[in-house]
Amino acid sequence: MLHIRAATDADWPAIWSVLEPTFRRGDTYTFATDVTEAEARHAWMNLPAATFVACDAQGAVLGTYVIKANQPGHGSHVSNCGYVVSEAARGLGVASALCEHSQQEAVRMGFRAMQFNFVVSTNEGAVRLWRKLGFAIVGTLPGAFRHPQHGFVDAFVMFKQLQQP
Numbered sequence: 448m449l450h451i452r453a454a455t456d457a458d459w460p461a462i463w464s465v466l467e468p469t470f471r472r473g474d475t476y477t478f479a480t481d482v483t484e485a486e487a488r489h490a491w492m493n494l495p496a497a498t499f500v501a502c503d504a505q506g507a508v509l510g511t512y513v514i515k516a517n518q519p520g521h522g523s524h525v526s527n528c529g530y531v532v533s534e535a536a537r538g539l540g541v542a543s544a545l546c547e548h549s550q551q552e553a554v555r556m557g558f559r560a561m562q563f564n565f566v567v568s569t570n571e572g573a574v575r576l577w578r579k580l581g582f583a584i585v586g587t588l589p590g591a592f593r594h595p596q597h598g599f600v601d602a603f604v605m606f607k608q609l610q611q612p
Contacts, residue, residue, distance in 0.1 A: 448503070448504045449501055449502070449503065449509070449540075449541065449544050450501070450502050450503075450504075451499055451500070451501045451502075451544060451545065451548045452499065452500060452502070453497060453498070453499055453500075454492070454498040454499055454500045454511065456492070458500050458508060459488055459492060461500070461507070461508035462491065462492075462498075462500060462508060462511050463484055463487065463488070464508075464533070465508060465509075465510060465511055465531050465532070465533045466487055466491060466511070466531050467484075467487070468534060469531050470482050470487060472595075473594075473595045474567070474569070474570070474594055474595055474596065475567050475570045475573070476529070476531075477565060477592070478490070480595075491511070491513055494513075494515065495513035495514055495515040496514055496515045496516065496556065497513070497514050497515075497552070497556075498511065498512070498513050498514075499511065499512050499513075499514075499545070499548065499549070499552070501532075501536075501541050501544060501545055501548075508533070509532065509533050509535070509536035509539070509541050510530065510531060510532035510533060510536060510541040510542065510545050511530070511531055511545075512528050512529060512530040512531075512545045512546075512548075512549050513528060513529050514526055514527070514528050514549055514552060514553060514556070515527055515528075516558075517562045517564070524557070524558060524559045524560070525558060525559065525560045525561065525562050526549075526553040526556070526558035526560070526561045526562070526609075527561070527562055527563070527564060528546075528549045528553075528561060528563070530542055530545050530546060530549075532545070542573070542576055543576060543580065546576070546577070546580050547580065549561070550580075550607070550609055553609055554609050554610060558609060558610075559608070559609055559610045560606065560607060560608050560609050560610075561582075561606070561607050561609055562604065562605070562606045562607075563577065563582065563603075563604065563605040563606075564604055565588070565591070565592070565602045565603075565604075566602060566603040566604075566605050567592045567594065567600060567602055567603075568587075568592075568600050568601040568602060568603060569594055569597055569600050574603065574605075577605050578605075580607075581607050582605040582606060582607045583605065583606055583607070584603045584604070584605055585604050585605065585606045586603065586604035587601050587602075587603055587604075588601060588602040588603070588604065589601055
């Protein structure tokens, strides 16, 4: 049984244990591979409008996401999210559940759409999942991501309308 709830400060060590391997690998997020824990905590816990965790029946954190306005002012009706799932929980539907939850949360928060600004093209599982969940690639940023194994690869801008204008 998966339970998604708002993150608390007490969740940070578990969240960091999910984020750190992904950030250190450097193949899906633009964070520097040597990002400090304090920098990551500020970016994941303080800057977003909200941070959530997905927990198993025993309360272990399996994944996390952040939600915020994609842009300030006249662009603030479009949300932006970032998701990370623990290595151990990959393939168990956690990312799908987090994305579906984030869309509901975005609507609850008054957002009308969701945009992912920088989906690395080689992150094929994420691209496939976001498409399955109704997101369209609306732009390609040629060579915008410096992948540690593949060199310069494209990044996609993906978008989904959540409420009709």
